[in-house]
Amino acid sequence: DAGVIQSPRHEVTEMGQEVTLRCKPISGHDYLFWYRQTMMRGLELLIYFNNNVPIDDSGMPEDRFSAKMPNASFSTLKIQPSEPRDSAVYFCASSPRTASFYGYTFGSGTRLTVV
Amino acid sequence: AQKVTQAQTEISVVEKEDVTLDCVYETRDTTYYLFWYKQPPSGELVFLIRRNSFDEQNEISGRYSWNFQKSTSSFNFTITASQVVDSAVYFCALSEGDTDKLIFGTGTRLQVFP
Numbered sequence: 001d002a003g004v005i006q007s008p009r010h011e012v013t014e015m016g017q018e019v020t021l022r023c024k025p026i027s028g029h030d031y032l033f034w035y036r037q038t039m040m041r042g043l044e045l046l047i048y049f050n051n052n053v054p055i056d057d058s059g060m061p062e063d064r065f066s067a068k069m070p071n072a073s074f075s076t077l078k079i080q081p082s083e084p085r086d087s088a089v090y091f092c093a094s095s096p097r098t099a100s101f102y103g104y105t106f107g108s109g110t111r112l113t114v115v
Numbered sequence: 116a117q118k119v120t121q122a123q124t125e126i127s128v129v130e131k132e133d134v135t136l137d138c139v140y141e142t143r144d145t146t147y148y149l150f151w152y153k154q155p156p157s158g159e160l161v162f163l164i165r166r167n168s169f170d171e172q173n174e175i176s177g178r179y180s181w182n183f184q185k186s187t188s189s190f191n192f193t194i195t196a197s198q199v200v201d202s203a204v205y206f207c208a209l210s211e212g213d214t215d216k217l218i219f220g221t222g223t224r225l226q227v228f229p
Binding site: 042043045048055056089091093095098101102103104105106107109111 | 148150152158159160162165167206215216217218219220221222
């Protein structure tokens with residue numbers, strides 16, 4: 001099993017540009033989560049999906065952020081327009097069936113720097 | 116509301132010392148799950164253990180052990196005979212039974228010096 005795959009590993013972009021982060025969950029996992037990690041706020045849940053349907057997006061900071069899961073094997077997190085305060089490490093995680101019971105498997109993260 | 120507190124921001128020990136990382140949680144649910152994750156300098160989050168609220172048995176895995184006490188709402192993690200490779204940030208996390216969200220504590224940075 002290849003695990004949760006995120007791309008790119010690093011992204012440097014200029015303020016105002018659109019950024020798209022990608023995630024491929026583990027095959028067969030019904031749940032997909034997007035987290036953001038910063039020094040100030042730690043690990044924050046942004047949004048999660050169950051069977052490709054967004055369940056809770058209350059952690060999405062503002063309208064500049066959007067996430068999609070067009071099929072069971074792919075999800076994107078988009079920031080448009082990006083701002084320097086969006087600089088963080090963004091993690092994707094997936095889990096089978098009842099996520100609480102089985103726990104999460106995290107990807108390696110995407111380190112985003114907005115200059 | 117659920118909350119996880121890791122009061123120790125950073126701990127430094129010398130190799131072979133034992134070290135305990137504290138975790139205190141808050142929840143109104145009777146069914147919940149507790150987790151520990153390790154984040155080494157390379158940055159990935161590595162799952163260490165999951166415990167459900169109905170199982171208060173302590174667990175040992177090699178040099179790692181976990182002490183779950185519902186009476187004090189604590190789920191502490193002890194590393195015995197620490198090694199330099201244990202240097203990492205350790206996160207405690209909580210998930211309530213009726214939600215699939217995993218809420219993390221702020222983490223404890225452990226530095227093990229040779």
